[in-house]
Amino acid sequence: MTKKKSFLEFVSDTRFIHILLSIILGFLVGAIFLVIMGISVGGAYGRLLSSVTGVKGFSYVVVYAIPYIVVGLSVAFSFKTGVFNIGAEGQFVVGSMAAAVVGILGGALPKPLLIPLCFLAAMAAGAIWGIIVGFLKTRWGINEVLSMIMFNWIAFYLSNFIAGIPAIHSDGTAEATKNVSANASTLLSKDFINSMGLCPTANWGILVAIAMTILVWFIIEKTTLGYELKAVGYNKFAAEYGGIHVNRSILTALAISGALAGLGGALQLMGMGGRISVFSSQEGFGFAGIVVALIGCSNPFGVLIAGIFYGALMYGGSKLNLVGAPTQLVNVIVGTVVFFIAISVIFENLKRIQRRAPKTQAPANTEKEADKT
Numbered sequence: 289m290t291k292k293k294s295f296l297e298f299v300s301d302t303r304f305i306h307i308l309l310s311i312i313l314g315f316l317v318g319a320i321f322l323v324i325m326g327i328s329v330g331g332a333y334g335r336l337l338s339s340v341t342g343v344k345g346f347s348y349v350v351v352y353a354i355p356y357i358v359v360g361l362s363v364a365f366s367f368k369t370g371v372f373n374i375g376a377e378g379q380f381v382v383g384s385m386a387a388a389v390v391g392i393l394g395g396a397l398p399k400p401l402l403i404p405l406c407f408l409a410a411m412a413a414g415a416i417w418g419i420i421v422g423f424l425k426t427r428w429g430i431n432e433v434l435s436m437i438m439f440n441w442i443a444f445y446l447s448n449f450i451a452g453i454p455a456i457h458s459d460g461t462a463e464a465t466k467n468v469s470a471n472a473s474t475l476l477s478k479d480f481i482n483s484m485g486l487c488p489t490a491n492w493g494i495l496v497a498i499a500m501t502i503l504v505w506f507i508i509e510k511t512t513l514g515y516e517l518k519a520v521g522y523n524k525f526a527a528e529y530g531g532i533h534v535n536r537s538i539l540t541a542l543a544i545s546g547a548l549a550g551l552g553g554a555l556q557l558m559g560m561g562g563r564i565s566v567f568s569s570q571e572g573f574g575f576a577g578i579v580v581a582l583i584g585c586s587n588p589f590g591v592l593i594a595g596i597f598y599g600a601l602m603y604g605g606s607k608l609n610l611v612g613a614p615t616q617l618v619n620v621i622v623g624t625v626v627f628f629i630a631i632s633v634i635f636e637n638l639k640r641i642q643r644r645a646p647k648t649q650a651p652a653n654t655e656k657e658a659d660k661t
Contacts, residue, residue: 314622315626359574363549363580387410403500415543421439504588583625
């Protein structure tokens, strides 16, 4: 007979409630900072909310959310398969540059051909970036976290180098690439944007993000490949004993994860950026993907919602200065949310360990035993 859970036990065992409470606590901490600075909490949060509502405001949120969703899927996929893909930043960068090169040099190609080519180039570049790290791990046992961090910087400087090539560099004085061809753009038509009252950068990249969400869910939950990758993530030794090729699974996981991050870079370029500037610092899309994956519990559909939430924070946060609040407040909220999510994960793991620990029996009553003898 199973013991009925109390309300507190139910709360502690429900991952969604952990996330929701973490978000609430994040906004509470943000409110405390606003009070300390002498800024109206209602005014700041009211401005944040009003910025992301309405047709135009929400269209901005969706545009901001597109790369976060896809990169979040990349990180979530790697989490599910037991690999911590901290290299999504570098994969995002090489993916966006690959799409830019194709979109610039192949500008004469028709739109139905050029856009898929840009996507494929970005996914291939991201996948290769992930496979290289996977090969270093499986062949020589090099820690993937360290090599991914180094490859993030390699991607950073490689992108700057390619941006300086005469055929790619802007013809003007801007330190950036040329704009990709209009045939490589995913922007909606101006007539449609004006008729619907959308933001000027509204594009159909969100459809790609939704399609990738469904595809990642299908791979993880409904295919033999997904079962093998999850088995390696849970316990690679047991998976190997069961006949699963562990090294091949790691390479496959990093290739798919890298391809998703690269696609995120292409969607950002073709739907919003139009060109790639010479970087002075890392943009942070890959690291934001880690946050989105954590908030979304590494569930593909959870990542979709978390990406929209993160996009709302990023766009709404950029408008906080209109009421005298610092835009960095959003970073405080996000950091607090991640902090509390991390704490909840620690307590969940401790509880699992406690449940698995063998229960000790109470010592026998020595007096009664003596009487029996």
